[in-house]
Amino acid sequence: MKHRYLVILLFFKLLSGVFSSTLAQVPKTLDSVTVYLKTHTVQDTNYVIALNVMGRELHSKGNPDYKRADSVLWVAEKLAIKLNYGLGLSKAYTNLASIYYLTDRPQQAVEYFQKALTTAENHKLSPRFICGAISNVAAALSKLQQYEKVVAMQLRSLRLQEQYNVQPRIATTYGGLGSAYRELDKPREALVYYQQALALMLAEKNISGMAIIENNMGVCYDGLKRYDKSLASYKMALKHAEEVDFALLQADILVNIGLALKLSNRFKEAIPYVERSLAIGRRQENKATMATAYFNLGQIYEELKDYMPAEANMKKALELANERGNKEQIANYTQGLADLYGGMKNFQQAYVFQLERNKQIDSATVARTSAEVQRLVAHYETEKKEAQIKLLRQQAQLHDEELNRQRLQRNALLIGGTMLLLLSAVVSAWLLNRSRLRRLDEAQRLRKQIAHDLHDEVGSTLSSISLLSGMVNSLIAQKRPEAVERAIQKINTDARQILESMDEIIWTINPGNDSLQRIAMRLQEYAQPLMESKDISFSFQIDPTLVDIPISMEVRRSLYLIGKEAINNLIKYSQATRATVRFTRRDNQLEVLIQDNGRGFDVAQPSKRTGQTSMKQRAEAMGGSLDVQSTPGQGTRLVLTTAVVE
Template identity: 70%
Template sequence: MQYRLLLAFLGYLTVLNGRLALAQVPNSLDSVRVYLKTHTVQDTNYVRALNVLGRELHSGADPDYERADSVLKVSEQLAEKLHYGLGLAKAFTNRASIYYLTDQPQLALDYFQKALTTAENHQLPPRFICGALSNVAAALGKLQRYDKVVEMELRSLKLQEKYNVQPRIATTYGGIGNAFRQMRKPQQALPYYQQALRLMKVEKNTRGMSIIENNMGICYDYLERYDQSLKYYKMALKHAEEAKFELLQADILVNIGLTLNLSKRSAEAIPFVEQSLAIGRRQENKASMATAYFNLGRIYEDLKQYKPAEENLKNALALAKEIDHTDKITNYTQALADLYGGMKNFEEAYRFQLEKNRQTDSVKTVRTDAEVQRLVAGYETGKKEAQIKILRQQAQLQKEELRQQRFQRNTFLIGGILLLLLGGAVTAWLLNRARLRRLEDSLKLRKQIAHDLHDEVGSTLSSISLLSGHTNELLRQNRPETAQKMVKKIYTDARQILESIDEIIWTINPGNDSLPRIAMRLQEYAQPLMDSKNIRFSFVTNPSLDLAPISMEVRRGLYLIGKEAVNNLVKYSNATQATIRFDYDKGQIVVLIEDNGRGFSPDQNTGRTGQQSMQQRARELGGELTVQSAPDDGTRIRLVVNG
């Protein structure tokens, strides 16, 4: 569920709760500007005025973050010069709030920590220190470190109880509620939200009330108590309108639409999300518009109105790309892949799934939909099955042709001329032998493809099917962490299927029946692996390779041996340099792979080098594989195969 800015003003609210009265300094934006122009002495009051100006510039209806940051830098420098702890802590806090609101959580955390350290070192009032702790927790929440959020907020609560801080700081309770909500523990979050809401009502903080009520609505959505969700969302919308907080209004309207959609009232949901879109357009806020388009698309998808669903999701993706929001781009691309998968448009589903996979960092595995991965694998497997069908048809035609030729030979035999009979018999035998050889090769190819598909794809698809069913069961049991591990496994298996099918297709393609094509394929495989380990890599081919005839079996064997050797080199060698050389000399193909790594003893059975596998493949090709290596002296692998 999309909800931006639900936490965004918590840091700012805490600043308000922790703010002390500014003696002799006005609080309105215009009056503070006049004060700064007329107050020529740069004293502690001047620092206070700068802090007020910086706060008002970044927290108003039309925030100017860049100018606010510049003003607060001046305040920070002057406060340090004057050794003014309160002014310095507030400058740090206000700068952190800017970074928080502009989605720079790590920078926000650093400055909130500076504010906390300054407050403690200068022994500022307990209320300020408690507010600073809650600010640190808010930044930790944006970084998804929810255990630390609870730890910091509880520390703040203990200090409030110890020093009897009155009234209690509402955002401390709200922060704990947010942490539990993000951990999908709504029952634990709700009591803290209710306490925060009571405190904000006392303060008449309508902006804070709208944020808390919105979050409570989300908790009731998790509990599938949609009547309660709608109740709190409508309260939140009323308070957001009173506070003239339009962007939060846009978020709440989207949440109302999503709740109606979840409660099977999808048609009623659309006008609310369209109102959110209108606010985004009025404010020219592309992020808000993208969120509205995305959720409209998902609602239309649930209504099975695929055309408007597609149009809205594409609009959302285009806006996300305009603002270069990585998470939104990834989510919206995945949504389009899901949509096309549901429409059985496998080609488009595959295209968007590949685009999403390219956007996803290989170290960080974010959401990957198991069903779409299954469809993608099915799409690729379907293409392979179509190729097998064509091969079968070709084999059948060959059999028909063979029967016709036998009939013709029988006709010639009736001629009665012994010489012609003998010549025809010899000719028929030669033709039959050639045809049978081609048929045998075709059947062998079909058998190899079937074997590869069974080994590489069949078992993995069965695994994906079982894991998908288990994942659904885990989600029904509300075990998202375990389900996420299953999804990661499904994603890995699906990627493995795609790679395996790609290799099978490449192997049977007659256009690859040349040694330079093998060399190019191996280079394309090796280069990124070498780059990932910072290995200086050179790939050398002899011009004579163009003259080398090569069969499908030799082509496949050479590639697999080379691939195994490259994998071993990258994983175990710790090399800084590596070379692969392809030569063709006197009817022999020679492949040399060497590195300057730590080497090993070839006689020692390490159980990990794959030498036996490479030796076996070399023998099957009628070739010879030699391995030369010694500890700290690199490794040299030489493969010789008859062309």
């Protein structure tokens, strides 16, 4: 089990330059603004700004005073409303939301960040301010794990920045998009946005922000199993965090370095880094940091089969999580201890912790873990019964030495038969649970796949249509007919794209298409008109022995997407006059050939446009392989091979 606890994106630190514009005569430090408020008797807009500065400084520094900051900001809000001062009111809402964000009240944080955004829009504040306010709403939604909404909000901010040419761009918009895509298990997309955020922060000399982004980039590289890259990112992040004396971020990065080393099977090297993180947590008296370090130390010792320190560290982690009432950590640490005791063959303790874990999770998760519970019950009950039977046999030997051998044999057979029946019952129950679990997992995977497809194929396009639709009225009012026409054409194009995407998703999940013949027909229907439009002589062949072979939804989808991508590349780039698509059976293997006589390319330097990496990943995910052969001037030959299941 892998756990990754990250420093939350500290948006209020990274938004320096978005909300930090104060009037020149208002001081910017806590001590100086305190003096200013005592001596400045006129309660004007400058007074509102000063209250906001005090509220921000009180809650965002090393020893935050949230209660006092809250009181100061409520005064700022009331005075700003009285003066009808939009900038001061929006800043007051922003700072109040920051307090709710930092004190684990994300729903209230969303509410007040939204108030700040609405106020900024109503008072027509600067585009930069409004874009930053949108990114703040997204940051709070991220804490609620509503990552699809985060992407939509951050893209909205990014489009407005482009529309109004906001310079420099807001780094947190890119960083927030990166974090959302990372949580949606799209590390490659996340890295693109993180790199843009890093470049902006470098230009701003925002060292804290650079440390956070480098840390998050390391997590993405871990997800891609590029541990050399992740370690380099983590160590750069640690250097930046040490430059600005950002202790808790240092602790988080040190744990991540330890985890990357653990994933690289360099367990002993990992221990000192996690211990340094634990030391920082103790100095800061931060129980969350200490709990994370203890648990990860325990997991590293578990990998080393050093069970005593593994058990001790995990128990300390669980104790701290219980003190904090952190349900997510309690659940993870309880499961970790159950797994640890299972590895130690201490099935009684494993059973106790697994039952405790099941009390903390919903019914769907209970279904996923029921097979594990049954396995532990079987182990424990079998061991107990074997011990009881052994004792009974010893007593029978002492008491019944005079009994004849034939009777003893009959008794032994009777006991053996009873045990066999008990064992058969236990095994049958376990197999039944495993079968039910498999069906639940398959249904869950299908639901996730449909949700993922709808998000990827439809979500972003709908966002585009929504944005363009909102722009049309504005363009009409500005009397720009050419721009209106272009926007409407783009809306029509996007709508057609959504219809095509929905058709593909429905076709993929329809069980009536579970055969190779159906997928071959689908690819032929897709390819034929494209080939004709380019005057390409096209041959499509399928081995008759493959026609009725069934194929799963996941494999069907991967086959179709690989074929579609290869055909698109052929149409766009090959300049071919002849092309062939052939489905062939070789022994127990399916071979799909896509070949052309076009201009070819150098496979040692593949173009990013061809999507070779994506196609190869899909082939590997379905248990197959993809071989691309091409030479400049001599065409391209793509061969996909995978197992046939009858």
